[in-house]
Amino acid sequence: MHDVVVVGGGPVGLYAALELRRAGLDVVALERRTARSGHSRAIGIHPPALAALKAGDVAGALESRGVRITEGIARSAGRQVASLSFAGLPGEHGYVLAVPQAVTEEVLEDRLAGRYPGTLRRGTTVTGLAERDDRVEVHAVAPGGADIFEARCVIGADGARSAVRDYAGIGAPGRSYPDCYLMGDFPDGTGDGDSAVLYLEAAGIVESFPLPGGVRRWVVRLGAPAEPDPHLLSRLIGQRTNVAVDPAGNTMVSSFEVRSRLAERLVAGRVLLVGDAAHEISPIGGQGMNLGWLDVQALVPLVTAHLREGTDVGQQLARFNRTRRRAAGVARRKAHLNMALGRPLPPRVLAARNAALAHLLSRPAVSSGIARAFTMQ
Numbered sequence: 001m002h003d004v005v006v007v008g009g010g011p012v013g014l015y016a017a018l019e020l021r022r023a024g025l026d027v028v029a030l031e032r033r034t035a036r037s038g039h040s041r042a043i044g045i046h047p048p049a050l051a052a053l054k055a056g057d058v059a060g061a062l063e064s065r066g067v068r069i070t071e072g073i074a075r076s077a078g079r080q081v082a083s084l085s086f087a088g089l090p091g092e093h094g095y096v097l098a099v100p101q102a103v104t105e106e107v108l109e110d111r112l113a114g115r116y117p118g119t120l121r122r123g124t125t126v127t128g129l130a131e132r133d134d135r136v137e138v139h140a141v142a143p144g145g146a147d148i149f150e151a152r153c154v155i156g157a158d159g160a161r162s163a164v165r166d167y168a169g170i171g172a173p174g175r176s177y178p179d180c181y182l183m184g185d186f187p188d189g190t191g192d193g194d195s196a197v198l199y200l201e202a203a204g205i206v207e208s209f210p211l212p213g214g215v216r217r218w219v220v221r222l223g224a225p226a227e228p229d230p231h232l233l234s235r236l237i238g239q240r241t242n243v244a245v246d247p248a249g250n251t252m253v254s255s256f257e258v259r260s261r262l263a264e265r266l267v268a269g270r271v272l273l274v275g276d277a278a279h280e281i282s283p284i285g286g287q288g289m290n291l292g293w294l295d296v297q298a299l300v301p302l303v304t305a306h307l308r309e310g311t312d313v314g315q316q317l318a319r320f321n322r323t324r325r326r327a328a329g330v331a332r333r334k335a336h337l338n339m340a341l342g343r344p345l346p347p348r349v350l351a352a353r354n355a356a357l358a359h360l361l362s363r364p365a366v367s368s369g370i371a372r373a374f375t376m377q
Helices: 011-022 047-055 060-065 103-116 162-168 230-241 288-309 313-341 347-361 364-372
Strands: 003-009 029-030 067-069 071-076 078-084 096-098 121-123 126-132 136-142 145-156 175-185 193-198 205-211 215-224 252-262 271-273
Touching: 003 011, 003 136, 003 288, 011 029, 011 288, 029 145, 047 060, 047 288, 060 103, 067 193, 067 205, 071 121, 071 347, 078 162, 078 252, 078 347, 078 364, 096 205, 103 121, 126 175, 162 271, 175 230, 175 313, 205 230, 215 230, 252 313, 288 313
Parallel strands: 003 029, 003 145, 029 121, 071 193, 145 271
Antiparallel strands: 067 096, 071 078, 126 136, 136 145, 175 215, 175 252, 193 205, 205 215
């Protein structure tokens, strides 16, 4: 009998397992993948999440392998429209930390394995849940065959297509958007240093973010899905921004469509949801992984108080459900605005919109508010 079974070994599940083990609980984390993925979709770690990771003694290792983005720049037709500094943000983190997701998972997994060996069980696929009076049975197929893990509660951190959510009978209405994106990583020859750059162009937005090792991530808004192709991505970047990137230097390319999903509840008996299992948010704005870590930060003290001290946390879990669903709703609205900002516009409309944006960001109070919103504060 374990205290907690965490289902999912991505960045949110690994962080949940690590924090629960640090709290003194008996935890096992089940992950169907036999090895970490080298694909890195999520790269931005926002200040509130950095504070949470610092409390868990993880932030330092990530800081040493990341790039601090201290400024955002908007350009259009070769000219600067506006800039946004993060230096005045409250707290000690006046930046967004850019770290490839593969590195983030590596750091978390190494920390978990070093301090609490045997917690993560790879190659284990959950096939069902059965909730009893005092426990949950997690049915799974492990490398040695069928197995059953018993726990006093289960945390689903198994992504947007969560099996835990489905097995617990929790609905999660979704919505699809007409926005598609092509993204990839290339050697950085822009000279933009540690600045994030948004190219607001008539054909659609192009985004550019620094990564460690002299690499820059590029994201291009498309009108229809496209196969991941570094040559196509390089050509689109050049057409819209006049910036040349070498497709031969590409190290990652991916395409994605945009969906959002919000679970009807995050608490169902002894089953709890965090991360994308609870709320799938558009990757535009990079909020999903950060939201998941903040879910864990709010949830771990409640689980610990109940399992170690027998505290009745029913009201606190109800509040957790309300506040984290509300936070996901706010993030989803921000994603809507970010996507709207990146859609194609007629040149005259684009010029007028950019002028209005420049005027707004020239006002310190507005600029400060947008910087806080952009960094999830």
